[in-house]
Amino acid sequence: MNGPLDFTLAVGDDALIAAQRLAEWTTRAPEMEEDIALANIALDQLGAARLLLSYAGELEGAGRDEDALAYLRDDRQFRNVLLVELPNGDFAVTMAKLFFLAAYQLPLYTALAGCADERLAAIGAKARKESAYHLDHGALWVKRLGDGTEESHRRMQAAVDEVWPYTHELFTADPAAPVDPATLRSAFDETVGPVLAEATLTRPESRWAPTGGRAGVHTEHLSYLLAEMQVLHRAHPGAKW
Amino acid sequence: MSARSAAQRSPAVATDGGTLSDARAAVASVVDPEIRVITIDELGILRAVEKDPASGRVTVTITPTYTGCPAMDVIRADIRRALAVAGHPDAEVRTVYSPPWSTDWISDSGRDKLAAAGIAPPAPVPAAGGVPLTLAVRCPHCGSPETEQVSRFGSTACKALWRCRSCSEPFDHLKAL
Numbered sequence: 001m002n003g004p005l006d007f008t009l010a011v012g013d014d015a016l017i018a019a020q021r022l023a024e025w026t027t028r029a030p031e032m033e034e035d036i037a038l039a040n041i042a043l044d045q046l047g048a049a050r051l052l053l054s055y056a057g058e059l060e061g062a063g064r065d066e067d068a069l070a071y072l073r074d075d076r077q078f079r080n081v082l083l084v085e086l087p088n089g090d091f092a093v094t095m096a097k098l099f100f101l102a103a104y105q106l107p108l109y110t111a112l113a114g115c116a117d118e119r120l121a122a123i124g125a126k127a128r129k130e131s132a133y134h135l136d137h138g139a140l141w142v143k144r145l146g147d148g149t150e151e152s153h154r155r156m157q158a159a160v161d162e163v164w165p166y167t168h169e170l171f172t173a174d175p176a177a178p179v180d181p182a183t184l185r186s187a188f189d190e191t192v193g194p195v196l197a198e199a200t201l202t203r204p205e206s207r208w209a210p211t212g213g214r215a216g217v218h219t220e221h222l223s224y225l226l227a228e229m230q231v232l233h234r235a236h237p238g239a240k241w
Numbered sequence: 242m243s244a245r246s247a248a249q250r251s252p253a254v255a256t257d258g259g260t261l262s263d264a265r266a267a268v269a270s271v272v273d274p275e276i277r278v279i280t281i282d283e284l285g286i287l288r289a290v291e292k293d294p295a296s297g298r299v300t301v302t303i304t305p306t307y308t309g310c311p312a313m314d315v316i317r318a319d320i321r322r323a324l325a326v327a328g329h330p331d332a333e334v335r336t337v338y339s340p341p342w343s344t345d346w347i348s349d350s351g352r353d354k355l356a357a358a359g360i361a362p363p364a365p366v367p368a369a370g371g372v373p374l375t376l377a378v379r380c381p382h383c384g385s386p387e388t389e390q391v392s393r394f395g396s397t398a399c400k401a402l403w404r405c406r407s408c409s410e411p412f413d414h415l416k417a418l
Contacts, residue, residue, distance in 0.1 A: 118339075129418050
């Protein structure tokens with residue numbers, strides 16, 4: 001990556017794809033309150049994505065708006081990390097993904113709020129307040145499941161083990177970006193460590209660290225996600241209701 | 242409560258022989274489409290109402306409570322409709338995100354109206370930001386502080402679902418943000 005455009009697109013794509021995945025839980029969550037919670041968090045992510053992609057379109061200066069960027073790019077043109085495109089799995093996997101993403105987005109948006117770019121600073125100041133609620137919610141479930149029954153503990157540990165390798169990509173160094181993601185690693189570790197400990201979960205050792213998302217090299221899961229997300233807009237360009 | 246004064250929340254003042262104040266009054270009376278007991282002015286999302294003396298165009302500036310708030314389109318349409326009725330057909334509604342909306346901007350009258358409608362108003366936002374403090378939330382029905390959170394996400398993005406242990410009634414709580 002280099003400069004504000006690539007960075008804004010990357011962070012916006014993270015939020016957009018996370019929103020789409022979370023929205024898949026709507027009407028399928030284990031209880032009604034959780035259904036509403038996941039839909040609300042998805043809505044927050046979508047709100048941040050719209051602001052970021054609108055700004056990315058302006059930075060690009062090629063006349064593309066948020067819809068053009070969301071609905072008319074192919075998978076190789078998306079810059080989101082692999083973490084957010086992974087399938088939802090069971091509820092524990094979804095909570096592991098939510099928790100790790102929020103533990104990254106909160107310090108990211110907080111740092112953005114103080115950056116030199118006025119638009120990104122405004123978006124960061126707005127989004128960090130919402131991220132604090134996401135982090136709170138994810139941490140609550142990680143603890144509840146981790147320190148719950150034998151079965152919930154087993155599943156939560158399996159989810160953490162499965163998702164953990166994908167967290168490393170979040171902190172790929174990019175000194176030219178408005179906020180270098182590498183600088184967010186310590187805040188992430190300080191958040192994640194105590195929560196996993198309280199949840200009686202073992203923090204996985206860091207070995208395999210898949211990357212590629214920021215360069216547009218994705219898992220096959222993204223292609224299916226985009227096919228569903230984009231089909232209406234592509235079939236009926238400009239459709240409104 | 243640390244609610245800002247009306248002048249701080251909505252800096253526009255009449256400078257145009259009353260026409261601007263008509264426009265301002267019309268906009269300020271628009272109710273929030275999701276919490277219909279409170280106006281957008283009382284909610285603190287109305288930032289400014291300005292009028293270009295030359296063209297007569299009214300520019301309204303609003304800010305969303307949450308980035309993904311789905312009510313924004315309806316609010317924009319309601320503002321334009323209210324202005325048209327008040328004799329200002331040429332209107333533009335701008336949306337700003339900075340400074341970010343805070344529940345501290347809800348006016349005292351807005352807080353009273355929320356409570357009267359069974360929605361527990363938010364506590365002041367902790368100065369440090371980050372994780373919200375756990376403060377007792379009073380039941381808007383019976384006033385008891387013996388309440389518990391059922392879910393931190395409620396019927397709209399800005400509300401959490403609570404229950405009163407004294408009177409057993411569920412209620413909405415506007416989350417401090």
